[in-house]
Amino acid sequence: xxxxxxxxxxxxxxxxxxxxxxxxxxxxxxxxxxxxxxxxxxxxxxxxxxxxxxxxxxxxxxxxxxxxxxxxxxxxxxxxxxxxxxxxxxxxxxxxxxxxxxxxxxxxxxxxxxxxxxxxxxxxxxxxxxxxxxxxxxxxxxxxxxxxxxxxxxxxxxxxxxxxxxxxxxxxxxxxxxxxxxxxxxxxxxxxxxxxxxxxxxxxxxxxxxxxxxxxxxxxxxxxxxxxxxxxxxxxxxxxxx
DNA sequence: CCAGACGTTGTT
DNA sequence: GTCTGG
DNA sequence: CCAGACGTTGTT
DNA sequence: GTCTGG
Numbered sequence: 001x002x003x004x005x006x007x008x009x010x011x012x013x014x015x016x017x018x019x020x021x022x023x024x025x026x027x028x029x030x031x032x033x034x035x036x037x038x039x040x041x042x043x044x045x046x047x048x049x050x051x052x053x054x055x056x057x058x059x060x061x062x063x064x065x066x067x068x069x070x071x072x073x074x075x076x077x078x079x080x081x082x083x084x085x086x087x088x089x090x091x092x093x094x095x096x097x098x099x100x101x102x103x104x105x106x107x108x109x110x111x112x113x114x115x116x117x118x119x120x121x122x123x124x125x126x127x128x129x130x131x132x133x134x135x136x137x138x139x140x141x142x143x144x145x146x147x148x149x150x151x152x153x154x155x156x157x158x159x160x161x162x163x164x165x166x167x168x169x170x171x172x173x174x175x176x177x178x179x180x181x182x183x184x185x186x187x188x189x190x191x192x193x194x195x196x197x198x199x200x201x202x203x204x205x206x207x208x209x210x211x212x213x214x215x216x217x218x219x220x221x222x223x224x225x226x227x228x229x230x231x232x233x234x235x236x237x238x239x240x241x242x
Numbered sequence: 243c244c245a246g247a248c249g250t251t252g253t254t
Numbered sequence: 255g256t257c258t259g260g
Numbered sequence: 261c262c263a264g265a266c267g268t269t270g271t272t
Numbered sequence: 273g274t275c276t277g278g
Contacts, residue, residue, distance in 0.1 A: 003250095003251075003252065004252095037252080060249095062255090063255075064248080064255045064256075076249090077247095077248075077250090078249040078250045078251070079248095080249085080250075081250060081251080082250090091248050091249095091255090091258095092248050092249070093249090112252070113272085114271095114272065115272060117272095120252090120253075122253085155249090158250090170271090171251095174250090174251090217253075219253090220252085220253045220254060221254085
């Protein structure tokens with residue numbers, strides 16, 4: 001599901017909205033097209049350093065492979081996403097959910113929408129902040145991480161799609177766990193019981209209203225222009241009568 | 243019991 | 255390291 | 261090579 | 273009986 005994200009807001013606004021500054025020496029680079037499969041650097045707030053914005057690699061390396069993180073990621077183990085319902089059972093994640101939770105900072109993400117089994121169009125999903133698409137809420141998405149030699153390796157939590165995202169992501173019916181602003185700090189508290197965490201997974205999704213619109217498939221070509229998130233015409237199936 | 247997995251879903 | 259599957 | 265299957269998944 | 277998967 002959530003394999004593409006964007007974060008392009010001004011540095012100042014990001015820091016303001018999450019009440020934290022970028023850690024010293026981290027240079028913020030906006031991006032409209034962050035591709036999970038490439039294990040890119042993303043911006044996170046981690047439980048063990050919760051007062052600053054850190055960098056992490058998108059792709060968790062479990063604790064039984066700490067001797068060779070690069071080798072693990074090259075095996076395409078698909079640890080970019082973690083199913084929230086299974087966090088305490090999944091072998092690669094169960095140790096990390098306990099006290100290695102984080103936020104992933106995006107201001108939007110992409111989901112594929114299927115017009116038919118073969119025809120698909122990506123949709124950009126975001127929460128407007130104000131009237132224009134150019135100001136989007138800074139999303140705090142639930143994640144977990146492993147830390148190896150001072151480097152964070154991160155997995156994004158997904159849950160069953162709500163009604164809105166079932167319409168958009170109509171094949172897999174999953175969505176990222178975008179934490180509600182009023183609850184998000186709880187995700188970063190130490191030593192929370194399993195019941196508390198699973199409650200956040202089940203009920204912590206934001207109550208703010210999402211917007212989504214179709215975008216150009218230039219997205220899949222790696223385009224990183226502002227136009228990547230701009231609305232295009234929805235796909236129209238060919239009509240016999242046009 | 244030992245070998246092999248360990249993860250989730252993409253797309254033109 | 256620990257679990258699952260054959 | 262042997263064991264086991266022998267089938268497919270609507271709609272946008 | 274024949275094919276696939278391990």
